[in-house]
Amino acid sequence: MTEIESLAWSQQVLGEAGPHVRSVLPRVLAATHNRYAAIHAHLELGNAAAYGLMWLAVPRALVEELAGRQGVQVHRPPRASYHLPVINGVPLVPWRYAKDRTTSIDDVPFGHPVSETRRSLFEPLELPLELELELGEPGLGDGLLADLTGEEREELGSYVEAVRELATGGQRIAVLGYASTPEALLRGYLGYAELRADDRLDWIFREDLQLPATARDPVRDTAPSSRGAFDSGPVAEPNLRPRPPLAGPPTMSDPTDPTPGKTGTP
Numbered sequence: 001m002t003e004i005e006s007l008a009w010s011q012q013v014l015g016e017a018g019p020h021v022r023s024v025l026p027r028v029l030a031a032t033h034n035r036y037a038a039i040h041a042h043l044e045l046g047n048a049a050a051y052g053l054m055w056l057a058v059p060r061a062l063v064e065e066l067a068g069r070q071g072v073q074v075h076r077p078p079r080a081s082y083h084l085p086v087i088n089g090v091p092l093v094p095w096r097y098a099k100d101r102t103t104s105i106d107d108v109p110f111g112h113p114v115s116e117t118r119r120s121l122f123e124p125l126e127l128p129l130e131l132e133l134e135l136g137e138p139g140l141g142d143g144l145l146a147d148l149t150g151e152e153r154e155e156l157g158s159y160v161e162a163v164r165e166l167a168t169g170g171q172r173i174a175v176l177g178y179a180s181t182p183e184a185l186l187r188g189y190l191g192y193a194e195l196r197a198d199d200r201l202d203w204i205f206r207e208d209l210q211l212p213a214t215a216r217d218p219v220r221d222t223a224p225s226s227r228g229a230f231d232s233g234p235v236a237e238p239n240l241r242p243r244p245p246l247a248g249p250p251t252m253s254d255p256t257d258p259t260p261g262k263t264g265t266p
Helices: 003-043 051-066 116-122 141-146 151-167
Strands: 072-075 084-086 092-098 173-181 184-195 201-210
Touching: 003 051, 003 092, 003 141, 003 151, 003 173, 003 184, 003 201, 051 084, 051 092, 051 116, 051 173, 092 116, 092 184, 116 184, 151 201
Parallel strands: 092 173
Antiparallel strands: 072 084, 084 092, 173 184, 184 201
């Protein structure tokens, strides 16, 4: 599989915005992981409950990144507590399929069992028609393709012809599959799949995503500042000196006069 082949698939399935969507997914996924890994480390709950909210956080991050782009609509599946971006009529669904690096994404069912909410995504979506207005930023995917060399454009054209037939037909969704723990983002995939009778995904195409480096522990593994903490360094010795004696014996003062040492009126 080549970079050009992946571009061809993203363009054919997700339309004009496809190459742009493909390019931002690793960054959005890594940023969301880092945020919730930091929350997990800060709370010190003794379990991964805080990090487990990734299943809600990633859809929200995708919607925030992509909403308003040309060709992207926002959809809330029936009875779902989240929204999803729908690109060129194809839902983009994040899926944390494993908590280790060794589990194969092909061996994991899409649910235990697949919920009716997820099943509904494999059916034609009834979305409101988009108004033909100049909204969002058009041409983002075209900008990426414009950077290709002449040879790469020829290669892309040959892939597009081959992909066009394969990409049509069926009711597929785009899946952002990832394996992660609070300590690391382990694997990431982008692919297009249908739901099989055994509740596993039948991938027509899938690619490994090149994920940015993520912090192992964003809170505890922070390098110490070169300036040092406010309480670092040796403790200063106190400078103690004897207090000089009073000028004379104390006198009784008028309680109504604030001036010290003034003799009161009998």
